Amino acid sequence: MGTATLERQEVKQASPNKTKKPLVLAAIMLAMFMAAIEATIVSTAMPAIAADLGGFSLYSWVFSSYLLMNAVTVLIYGKLSDLFGRKPILTFGIIVFLIGSLLCGMATSIEMLIVFRFIQGFGAGAVMPIASTIVGDMYTKEERAKIQGYLSSVWGISAILGPAIGGLLVQYVSWRFVFWVNIPLGILAIIGLYLFLHEGVEKKKHSIDYAGAGLLFVSVSSFMLVMVEGGVRWEWISAPVFSLISLSLITFIFFILQEKRAKDPMMPFDIWQERSILIANTTSLTTGVMLIGISSFLPAFVQGVMERPPIVAGFTLTTMSIGWPIAAMIAGRLLLKIGFRTTSIIGGVALILGSIIFMTLSPDDGPVWAAFGSFMIGVGMGFSTTAFIVSIQSTVPWQKRGVATASNMFMRTLGSTIGAALLGGILNSRIQEHLRENGALDQFSLDSTTLLLNEEQRNQLTESMRVLLQDGLTSALQTVYLVVAGFAVISFLLILLLPKKNEENGNS
Known part of the structure; x- marks a missing residue:
């Protein structure tokens, strides 16, 4: 079966009753904007939330x-969308997200807010992968490349509007509206989906892999708990860490065994046998580490070392979210002319150039140079992620497209979580080492570095104290960016392993 025939059949399968593509696309972009703006808008409001609710240790x-x-x-959502269709699963995700948002705005303690954020995240897991999958269903490969660029622009717009809103x-109002502003967007997205998206899901009795879903949930949850709390609440060599890692490994082994014998597995391992999917997902893991390394620690460098206000620190990160959609839109046009592999290589080169800028960043360079480095990382992510998503969606049939798209996003999120723990640990140990070398451990602790992030507290430090802390933060962040550069090189080498000729006809 030829590519064109397969594409026509799949588009027909996804939209038999004249789905209104532009209106569905608008609804999808609304849902994505709702989830994307959540990250930037909450980051901006967190100092005010912490001041009101207390519990800074749980920040x-x-x-x-x-x-x-x-x-x-x-x-799990990716697989369920393959079984029951995209519309009901995405609608469920948006509704849960909105319930979480409503509750977050009503929280009266930091503990309550954390519980309600769990609910919000439970819904958000459906939004990004299924929105991208619907695009894969509605459009042919030629159209898909361009539309993925539009979806990426949602991130750029949210990055600019989020901090401002x-x-x-x-x-002028209250931090509670930071969560409530999502509600009208989500309702509009649901209305758009129900009115304009019509799917032709094959009616048959499905066997849902509840055991696989449960094992995956326990395995990933316990692993991420170690990543977040290891070295913070628990020592790395301690009973809780050892217990959770053991639980994660045991449940993951059982998950693999379960998936091999399940009739309708939650994660069909055969998709990983496709070389392009294996490489794209592995690279997404390494770029996820880079992404969290830049976005988490760049503001600390700009505020603490360069002594610039938070708004300038925000600007240096915003340029990443401007570079990403611009590159994604260019990548959408290039994909059809030069192929997935060459487009991804351009992204890999941009990632290396951006990481070199960060690796050599000094306090004298100024925020504009830091913003340029951030922009280059965004360009690299835009080229590579667009190529990966379109490549993956072109390699698998409709029945596996949801879980294949979700697997790529899962790997990037996993990379970010691992990166947050790994790079945070490197930062802390380097600062502690610097303080020890200068005999200042009795005078300062790791938490003393936060004095640099507040202008008033920074001005109360003596010149020698300020220089000591800034030198420690600078050398620690340069070590972090050296590791980020290492991951950029690994990402580039992985991209080179992508097949030169893409299998364009999926499993036909």
Whole structure:
């Protein structure tokens, strides 16, 4: 069966009753914008939330709880969308996300907020992969490349609007509206999906792999719990860490055994036998580490070392989200002319150039140079991720497209979670080593570095204290960026392993 025939059949299967593509695309972009803006808008509001609710020691869990549930559910939703269709599963995800958002805005303690963020993340796991999968269903390969560029632009717009909207709501209304602003967007997205998306899902009795879903959930949850709390709440060599890692490994082995014998497996391992999918997913893991390395620690460098205000630190990160959609739109046009592999290689080169800028970044370079490095990382991500998604969706049939798309996003989220723990540990140990070398451990602790992030507290430090802390933060961040550069090189080498000729006719 030829590529064109397969594409026509799949588009027909996905939309038999004259699905109104532009209106469905608008609904999908609304849903994606709702989930994308959540990251930037909550980051902006968190200082105000922490000041109101207290519990600063649990600050990171407000983000980790959302990320954790997002990661552990993404594959499950991908598979369910292949079984029951995209519309009901995406609608369910949006509704759960909106319930979580409503509750988050009503939280009266940081513990309550963390629980409600779990609910929000539980719904968010459905939004990104299924939105991208619907595009894969509705459009042919030629159209798909261009439309993925439009979807990527959602991230750029949310990155620019998120901090602005968050800042205005916190300053003039209340931080609670940061969560409630999602509700009208989600309702509009649901209405759009129900009115304009018509799917031709084959009616048959499905055997749902509940055991596989449960084992995957326990395995990933326990592993991510170690990543988030290891070295913070528990020592790396301790009973809780050892127990959770053992639980994660045992349940993962049982998950693999379960998937091999399940009639309708949650994760069909045969998709990983496709070389292009295996390479794309492995590279997404390494670029996920890079992504969290830049976005988590760049503001600390700009505020603490360059002594610039938070708004400037925000600008240096925003350029990444501007470079990403621009590159994604260019990649969409290039894919059909030069192929997935060459487009991905361009992205790999941009990632290396961006990481070199960060590796050599000094306090004297200024925020504009840091912003350029951030922009180059965004360009690299735009080229590579667009090529990966379109390549994956062109390699598998409709029945596996949901879980194949979700597997790629799962690997990137997993990479970010591993990266947050790995790079955070490197940062802390380097700062501690610097303080020890300068005999300042009795005077300062790791937490003293936060004094640099507040202008008022920084100005109260003596010149020698300030220089000591800034030198420690600078050398620690340069070590972090050296590791990020290492992951950029690994990502580039992996991209070179992509097949030169893409199998364009899937499993036909």
